[in-house]
Amino acid sequence: MSDETAVDTVDEADVVAETDEVREATLASLTDEVGDGIVESHIRPNDDIWVRVSRDAWVDTGMALKSMGFGYFSFLSAIDWMPSPFGRDMDSQVDLTLNPPEDEDDDVVMETGVAGGDTRFQVFARVNDIVNNRAITLKADLPDDDLSIATWIPVYSGANWHEREAAEMFGIDFVGHPNLRNLYLPGAFEGNPMRKDFALLSRRIKPWPGIVDVEPMPGEDEEGEDA
Amino acid sequence: MTTQIPDLSEQEQLRYISQQAADARVNVEIETEGMTLNLGPQHPATHGTLRIIAKLDGEQVVAAEPVMGYMHRGYEKLAEVRTYPQVTTLVNRIDWVGSFANETPFILAAEKLMEVEAPPRAQYIRTILHEMSRIANVILGIGDMGVQVGAVTPIFFAFRDREYVLNQIEAVTGGRFHPNFDRIGGLKDDLPAGWIQNTKNAMEKVRDFCDQIEELMYGNEIFQARTRGIGIIPKDVGLAYGLSGVNIRGSGVDWDVRRDNMSPGLVYDQVDWKVWTHPDGDSYSRMWVRLQEVREGTKIVDQLLDQIPSGPIMAKVPRIIKVPAGEAYVETENPLGVMGYYVVSKGDLNPYRVKIRSASFNNVSITPWLLKGVYVPDIITILGSLYFILGDIDR
Numbered sequence: 254m255s256d257e258t259a260v261d262t263v264d265e266a267d268v269v270a271e272t273d274e275v276r277e278a279t280l281a282s283l284t285d286e287v288g289d290g291i292v293e294s295h296i297r298p299n300d301d302i303w304v305r306v307s308r309d310a311w312v313d314t315g316m317a318l319k320s321m322g323f324g325y326f327s328f329l330s331a332i333d334w335m336p337s338p339f340g341r342d343m344d345s346q347v348d349l350t351l352n353p354p355e356d357e358d359d360d361v362v363m364e365t366g367v368a369g370g371d372t373r374f375q376v377f378a379r380v381n382d383i384v385n386n387r388a389i390t391l392k393a394d395l396p397d398d399d400l401s402i403a404t405w406i407p408v409y410s411g412a413n414w415h416e417r418e419a420a421e422m423f424g425i426d427f428v429g430h431p432n433l434r435n436l437y438l439p440g441a442f443e444g445n446p447m448r449k450d451f452a453l454l455s456r457r458i459k460p461w462p463g464i465v466d467v468e469p470m471p472g473e474d475e476e477g478e479d480a
Numbered sequence: 481m482t483t484q485i486p487d488l489s490e491q492e493q494l495r496y497i498s499q500q501a502a503d504a505r506v507n508v509e510i511e512t513e514g515m516t517l518n519l520g521p522q523h524p525a526t527h528g529t530l531r532i533i534a535k536l537d538g539e540q541v542v543a544a545e546p547v548m549g550y551m552h553r554g555y556e557k558l559a560e561v562r563t564y565p566q567v568t569t570l571v572n573r574i575d576w577v578g579s580f581a582n583e584t585p586f587i588l589a590a591e592k593l594m595e596v597e598a599p600p601r602a603q604y605i606r607t608i609l610h611e612m613s614r615i616a617n618v619i620l621g622i623g624d625m626g627v628q629v630g631a632v633t634p635i636f637f638a639f640r641d642r643e644y645v646l647n648q649i650e651a652v653t654g655g656r657f658h659p660n661f662d663r664i665g666g667l668k669d670d671l672p673a674g675w676i677q678n679t680k681n682a683m684e685k686v687r688d689f690c691d692q693i694e695e696l697m698y699g700n701e702i703f704q705a706r707t708r709g710i711g712i713i714p715k716d717v718g719l720a721y722g723l724s725g726v727n728i729r730g731s732g733v734d735w736d737v738r739r740d741n742m743s744p745g746l747v748y749d750q751v752d753w754k755v756w757t758h759p760d761g762d763s764y765s766r767m768w769v770r771l772q773e774v775r776e777g778t779k780i781v782d783q784l785l786d787q788i789p790s791g792p793i794m795a796k797v798p799r800i801i802k803v804p805a806g807e808a809y810v811e812t813e814n815p816l817g818v819m820g821y822y823v824v825s826k827g828d829l830n831p832y833r834v835k836i837r838s839a840s841f842n843n844v845s846i847t848p849w850l851l852k853g854v855y856v857p858d859i860i861t862i863l864g865s866l867y868f869i870l871g872d873i874d875r
Binding site: 324386435451453 | 716806822
C-alpha cells in the first residue's frame with residue numbers, strides 16, 4: 254500500500270510539563286470570547302479543566318470553543334444532583350453494617366461537584382481539541398422551573414443523539430432540537446429513568462445481597478484489614 | 481402495440497410524436513414511488529438489533545433513521561446502585577467482543593479518584609490484555625466485513641484465529657468473553673506458567689491471519705469495487721459527530737488516545753509502535769486501517785511480553801473500596817473507538833453518576849447523514865465498515 258501515513262510515537266515529556274499553562278491559557282482565551290457567560294471554573298493541574306457557564310451562554314460557548322480548535326465532540330449528558338429520596342433504604346443489611354450511615358438526622362444537603370452548581374439539574378459536555386491534545390468539560394445549570402437549554406446541533410452535529418438521550422433520561426428540553434423523540438425508551442414510557450427520584454424497581458422488589466463476596470486481595474491473608 | 485396517430489399533417493404528426501416522447505421522458509423521472517425499507521431489528525448486517533428505517537427513491541436512500549433501544553440495559557442507572565468493584569461486571573457487557581477493554585477506563589477513572597496506581601507489572605499485563613481484546617474484536621470485524629460483501633470464507637478464518645487469542649485471555653482471566661479481571665489498584669491474578677510463550681505463538685497466528693486476509697479479501701476486485709469511494713466521511717464531519725478510533729483515522733485524522741492522551745496506568749509509551757491513518761475516508765480505508773491496527777497490536781503485545789517487570793500485581797487498597805468525592809473522566813482507545821467514563825463520586829461505596837461515553841454510539845450517530853443518497857446494497861457495506869457492536873450503542 255502506498256497511501257499509508259505513519260507517525261512515530263511522540264515524546265510526551267515536554268507536553269506534560271506544559272499542560273497546566275496550556276489549561277490556564279485555554280481558560281483565558283475562552284474568557285475573552287464568552288466573558289460574563291463563565292460562572293465558575295476549575296483546573297486540576299496536569300489533568301483536566303471544568304468550566305461552568307450560564308445557560309444563555311451555552312451555545313455561544315460551544316461556538317467559541319469550536320473556533321478555538323475544539324472541533325471534536327465527545328459527549329453531552331446531564332446530572333441530577335438531588336440526593337436520592339430513597340436514601341440508603343435500598344442498601345442491603347450487609348452494606349449497612351459495613352458502612353453505617355453517618356448522620357441520618359440531618360437534612361440531606363444537595364452537594365454539587367467540580368466547578369460547583371446551584372440547581373438540581375446540570376447539563377455537561379466534553380469537547381476535545383485533537384490537534385493540541387486539549388479537552389474541556391463544560392457545565393451549565395438549569396433552573397428548576399424551566400428545564401430547558403438551547404440545542405448544540407448547530408455547533409456539533411453529534412450532539413443530536415446525546416441530547417435525545419439526555420431529554421428522555423432526565424426530562425430536559427433542548428430548544429431547537431429538530432427531533433426530540435425517545436431514543437431508547439418506548440414511545441409511551443412514563444418518567445425519566447436517570448432522575449434520582451425514579452425508583453429502580455427491580456432493586457426494590459428483590460433486595461440486593463450487598464458486598465458479601467469481597468475477595469481477599471492477592472498476597473493478603475484470609476482476614477485482611479478493613480478500610 | 482401501435483399508437484393511433486390522428487389524421488394530421490406531417491408537421492403536426494412529428495410535433496405530436498416528440499411531445500409524446502417528452503411526456504415519456506418526464507414520466508420516467510417522476511413516476512417513482514417512494515418506498516420505506518425496514519432493515520432489522522434482526523438482520524445479519526446489523527450486529528445485533530439495530531433497526532434502520534430507510535426511505536428509498538428507487539435504489540437510492542433519501543433518508544435513513546436508525547432505531548435503537550432494543551438492547552438498552554440502563555447500565556448508567558444500574559451503576560449507581562453497585563459498588564465500584566461490581567461495576568466492572570456490568571461494563572463487561574457493553575462491547576462484548578472486546579470485554580476487557582471496557583473495564584480498563586472505568587478502573588482507571590476510579591484509580592484516578594482514589595489516587596491509587598497499579599504496580600508496574602499490573603500495568604503491563606493490563607495493557608497486554610487491553611490490546612489482546614482489541615485484536616480479538618477487530619479480527620471479527622474484518623471477517624464480518626467479508627460477509628457483508630458476499631464472501632463467507634473470511635468470517636470462518638476470523639472465528640478460527642480469534643480463538644487463539646480468546647484462549648490466551650481465558651487462560652489468564654478464566655473468561656472467554658467476560659473476563660471481569662481488572663481491579664482497582666491492579667489485577668485479580670498473576671499470569672499462569674507458560675503464558676508468555678503461548679501468547680507469542682498466538683500473535684504469530686494472528687499475523688498469519690492478517691497476511692491471508694489481506695490477499696484474500698483486501699486484494700479482491702469485488703471487495704474493492706464495493707468499498708472504494710463508498711461511504712466517504714470527510715474529516716470535519718467526522719469530528720463534529722465525535723467519531724473515533726479507526727473510523728476517524730480512516731478519514732486521515734491522526735489521533736489515537738493510546739499515543740496522544742494516554743491515561744496513567746497503561747504503558748503504551750514503553751513500546752515502539754505507530755498510528756495508522758488513511759486519507760480516503762471511504763469504507764475501504766476504514767477496513768484497511770483496521771487491518772493495520774491488528775498487526776500493530778500484535779507488535780505491541782510482543783514487545784510488552786518481553787518487558788513485563790516482576791513484582792506484585794496489586795497495590796495496597798482497602799478491601800471495602802470507598803472512592804473519595806470528586807469527578808474524573810478517563811478515556812482509552814478501545815477496539816471500537818474512544819471509550820470513556822465520566823465518574824462522579826460523593827465518597828460512597830457506589831458511584832453517584834457514571835456517564836458512559838461509548839464509541840459506537842457516536843460512530844453510528846453519523847448514519848443518518850452518511851446513508852443519505854447511497855444505494856441500497858451500500859447500506860450494508862457502510863454499516864459493516866463502521867463496525868459497531870450493538871451493546872456499545874445501547875449500553
